[in-house]
Amino acid sequence: MRFYFQQFENRRPPPPLPHSPVIELIWQFLVVVALVLGANYLRWRWTSSLNMDALWFAVPLVMAETLSYVGLVLFTFNLWKLRDTPRQAPPASARDCVHDTPDFERPVALDVFITTYSEEEELVRLSIRDAxxxxxxxxxxxxxxVLDDGKRAAMRAVAEEEGVNYITRSSNIGFKAGNLRNALENTSGDFIIICDADTRLFPTFAEHTLGYFRDPDVAWVQTPQWFYDIPEGIPLPVYLRGKIGRPGEWLGRAVEKLIGEYPVGRDPFINDPKMFYDIILRRRNWANAAFCCGAGSIHRREAVMQAALRAFALSVDKEVSRYAKDIGDAEIRADFSDAMRTQVILETEFTPYKFHVSEDIYTSIVLHNDVDRRWKSVMHPEVESKMLSPQDLLSWMIQRFKYAGGTLDICFRDNPLFRGRMTPAQRLMYLSTFWSYFGAIWNLMFLAAPIIYFFTGIPPLSSYSESFYWHAVPFIVVNEIAFMFGMWGVWQWEGKASYLSFFSVNLRALWTVLKGEKIKFPVTPKERQEGNFLRLVIPQIVVSALTVAGFVFACFRVFGLGVSEELPSLMVNAVWAANNVLVMLPIIRAATWSPPEEDAAGMEAAAAGAKQGAL
Structure with missing residues (x-):
């Protein structure tokens, strides 16, 4: 059987971003300056710039700016410094990974869990062989x-043909988390590698990650996820040369001098996770706050089970106390609690992996919050596996909705920020994660503000005077330059654009959680779903259309009707509106994207040849 991704099998992952102490120092200096300028800007906004005749508009906008600034402070803390955990030599025996225990003088026992439900059996076979x-x-x-929640005879046959263990269960309770729990009960390895059906481990995975566990307090190691089937695109000079000849090539080179490399047709769904793993999560190592992201992670069984047992005991005690707290007599209360405890133990599920759509980050929180053990986590910087990316907007949105909804559900239902044994740095790192998903609320205000001005002529500021430029422009410019150094080596515009254009997905996830609905566990499709998905981006289309229509209306008011005093407000809001529309366009384009009919490998080879010829 031939899969579409087989033409990409020879691709190799990019190396981790190198650490430069000089660039890090420049980043830290500039971002401190930016934060000071930002605080001064907000002081001015609250005290000297509000349009007192339109507080209904002015106050929500400045509140959005303030909340966004809080997110900026948290994000700065997240990116503050890079301190990789030193990699150690692979342990020669299990004894090297525990406190001095003679009984462990034996080879390390390593389980690989490949979770599957409905994926193509031959796809899973590839993952088995690589493992x-x-x-x-x-x-x-x-x-x-092979952990098959699909209970498929064909999947069992593949496992038998490949000489690996096949595990299934009678029900699908808990979905993936339940599947992992069932596997834990039927295996005994010291360490567990968690894989999705399409996770293809590299030969170096165990050799490069098990050494971290020489520290007996390391609970898990996360490796970067790398989607090797993402379209790499065509270099802009090569693309423009094909359209308009040599002048196009010159234009493309000039543009890349200003903004860096810009491949046309690259990653229409902004799936490249390099910014998240190589920048955001990797820089949490110094605070021991890198959380698990599921596939591509390796766990110490002892840590998972110990934390689960402690959580189980606390859950039982909490339930018993709930019933016994109103009994006044201490002796009767003690007898009742003893009798009740046995019943509660029988009725309480033991869940090594929390039955939750985001069981990976949930497990991380449980371990980081352990009251008796300072469990450590490691974000390993090198890619040690490859997997498939969503190939259509529907799959992409299913995945993003699960991420957002699961994280917000944890924030509301079982928030770790005010309990347990997390350090202040760990709490701030998790707060940064939660806060980023709430950003959809103030992002909605940032999208609506220019539209409101265009149609009403009411500015949220008392005036866009010289004072505005003196307070806003330095903050914006220094902040952009600071984060250019802070994210050195990564194309950051796509991340900013996706953060703003995600607003509809994150708002829907937030509303679902606030209504008390459970976030469901749909499997992200591994094959492209056919069809047009413009219906999924109606909010982005509406925002773009209203912004453009509002701008035309405002131009008519200013230039057609001669309301010239509005010109400064129009200019500022026009720049703002242009940015809003530009960040909506990629997701709208993704709704109609389909892979080119030509062989992608051939196209890339042709592009590479054209680029070489141009040089």
Whole structure:
């Protein structure tokens, strides 16, 4: 059977971004200056710029700016410095990974869990073979397990043909988390690698990650996820040369001198996770706050089980106390609690992996919050596996909705920020994660503000005078330059654009959680879903259309009707509106994107040849 991604099999992942102490120092200096300028801007906004005749508009906007600034402070803390955990030599035996225990003088036992539900069996076969091909410099007790929640005879046959263990269960309770729990009960490895059906482990995975567990307090290691089927696009000079000849090539080169490389047709769904893993999560290592992201992670069984047992005991005690708290007599209350505890234990689920759509970050929170053990996490910087990206907007939105809804559900239902043993730095890191999803609220205000002005002629500021430029422009310019250094090596515009254009997905997730509905566990499709998905981007289309229509209306009012005093407001809001429309366009384009009919590998080879010829 031939899959579309087989033409990309020879692709190799990019190396981790190098650490430059000089660039880091420049970033830290500039971002402190930017934060000071931002605080001064907000002081001016609250005290000297509000349109007192339109507080209904002015106050929500300045509130949005203030909340956004809080997010900027948290994001700055997240990116503040890079301190990778030193990689150690692979352990020769299980004894190297625990406190001095003679009984562990044996090979490390490593379980690989490949979770599957409805994915193509031959796709899973590829993951099985890559897991079996891992190399290790010492004896290794490697056991590969296919965790099939689809209960498929064909999947069982593939597992038997490949000589690996097949595990299924009678019900699908808890979905992926329940699937993992069932596998834990039926295996015994010291460490567990978690894979999705399409996770293709590199031969170096165990060799490069198990060394971290020489520290007996390391609970898990997360490796970067790399989507090797993302379209790489065509360099802008090559693309423009094909359209308008040599002048197009010159124009493309000039543009790239200003903004850096810009491949046309690259990653229409902004799936490239490099910014998240190589910048955001990697820079949480110094605070011991890198959380688990599921596939591509390796866990110490002892940590998962110990934390689960403690959470189970606390859950039982909490339930018993709920019933016994109103009994006044201490002796009767104690007898009742003892009798009640047995019943509650029988009725309470033991869940090593929380039955939750975001079981990965949930497990991270439980371990980081352990009251008796300072469990550590590691974000390993090098890519050690490859997987498939969503190939259409529907799959993309299913995935993003799960991420947003799951994280917000944890924030509201089981917030870790005010309990447990997390350090202040860990709490701030998790707060940064939660806060980013609330950003949809103030992002909606940022999208609506120019539209409101265009149609009403009412500015949120008392005037766009010279004072506005002196307070706003330095903050914006220094902030942009600071984050250019803070994210050195990553194309950051796409991340900013997606953060703003995600507003509808994140708002829907927030509303779902606030209504008390559970976020569902749909499997992200591994094959392209056919069809036109413009219906999914109606909010982005509406925002863009209203912005353009409002701008035309405002221009008519200013130039057609001669309301010249509005010109400064129109100019500022026109720039603002242009940015809003530009960030909406990629997701709108993604709704109609389909892979080119030509062979993608051939196209990339042609593009590379054209680029070489141009040089």
């Amino acid at each position: 079996k091909a891992m190399r290790y410099p010492h004896a290794l007790d490697l056991r590969v397990h």
